[in-house]
Amino acid sequence: MMAQREDAAKQSAASKANRLGYMALVAGWLVPGAGHLMLKRWGRGLLVLASISCMFVLGMMMGARLYAPNTADLLDMLGFLGDLGAGLLYLVGHSLGLGQAPVQVVTADYGAKFVVVAGLLNLISAVDAHSIAVGRKP
Amino acid sequence: MTIAPSHFTTVILFATFASIIFGITQRSTPKAMVRYGAYCFVLFLAAVIAASWLMYFIRH
Numbered sequence: 001m002m003a004q005r006e007d008a009a010k011q012s013a014a015s016k017a018n019r020l021g022y023m024a025l026v027a028g029w030l031v032p033g034a035g036h037l038m039l040k041r042w043g044r045g046l047l048v049l050a051s052i053s054c055m056f057v058l059g060m061m062m063g064a065r066l067y068a069p070n071t072a073d074l075l076d077m078l079g080f081l082g083d084l085g086a087g088l089l090y091l092v093g094h095s096l097g098l099g100q101a102p103v104q105v106v107t108a109d110y111g112a113k114f115v116v117v118a119g120l121l122n123l124i125s126a127v128d129a130h131s132i133a134v135g136r137k138p
Numbered sequence: 139m140t141i142a143p144s145h146f147t148t149v150i151l152f153a154t155f156a157s158i159i160f161g162i163t164q165r166s167t168p169k170a171m172v173r174y175g176a177y178c179f180v181l182f183l184a185a186v187i188a189a190s191w192l193m194y195f196i197r198h
Contacts, residue, residue, distance in 0.1 A: 044162050051155040058151060061141045107142045114152065121159040128163040138166050 021133035028126030030087040035129025048125045055118035056089045062111030066090065066099030079112070085119030146186075153182035 020039075028035025033049030036042075067079035083090045093099060103109065131137040143151070161175025 043168075047158055047162060051158045055151075055155045058141070061139060062143070062148075063140055105140075105142060107148070110143075110145075110148045114148075117152070117156065121156060124163050125159060 017134050021130045024129040024133040025126050028129040032122050035126050039132050052118050052122045055114050056086050059111040059114030063105055063108035064099055064111030064115045066094050079116055082116035082119045085123040149186050153179050
């Protein structure tokens with residue numbers, strides 16, 4: 001009887017940690033650093049927020065092109081997936097029509113890479129928040 | 139508002155932000171995070187400088 005109660009308690013705790021993990025993953029993807037902030041890792045969360053946001057904004061200021069979903073070109077599709085990793089930064093930027101102008105300066109190419117890498121780094125951060133939530137990482 | 143930083147400034151910015159994220163996500167303790175972030179930053183810069191010299195010698 002005691003063993004059954006302990007098993008049930010363990011399963012409940014594991015299920016709760018699992019749910020929290022997925023919430024941290026989604027929050028971290030939507031808003032950079034939100035996953036860590038949700039888990040009260042204030043320093044890490046703020047650093048992730050500042051780094052990813054700065055990288056994205058600097059990329060846009062350099063004249064980056066935001067990739068749109070399409071099936072015409074494999075590189076465009078990969079670029080879109082990278083951009084999408086930035087979560088709301090990309091979704092809001094795309095809905096506002098940013099990054100649609102034709103590339104005219106050489107720094108725009110650097111900017112596009114900044115935006116894609118910001119998205120990819122944000123995905124790594126979101127997965128890190130998930131790992132913390134489920135106890136895989138301290 | 140647009141900016142047009144030099145190639146080297148762009149590299150430093152890129153290395154800084156990427157190193158911060160690598161440090162935070164790839165290590166567990168604050169001290170190890172700082173050390174790994176600094177290591178990544180130095181590697182980024184060293185790789186760029188080495189590649190630049192390599193391209194210089196190919197060109198000349």
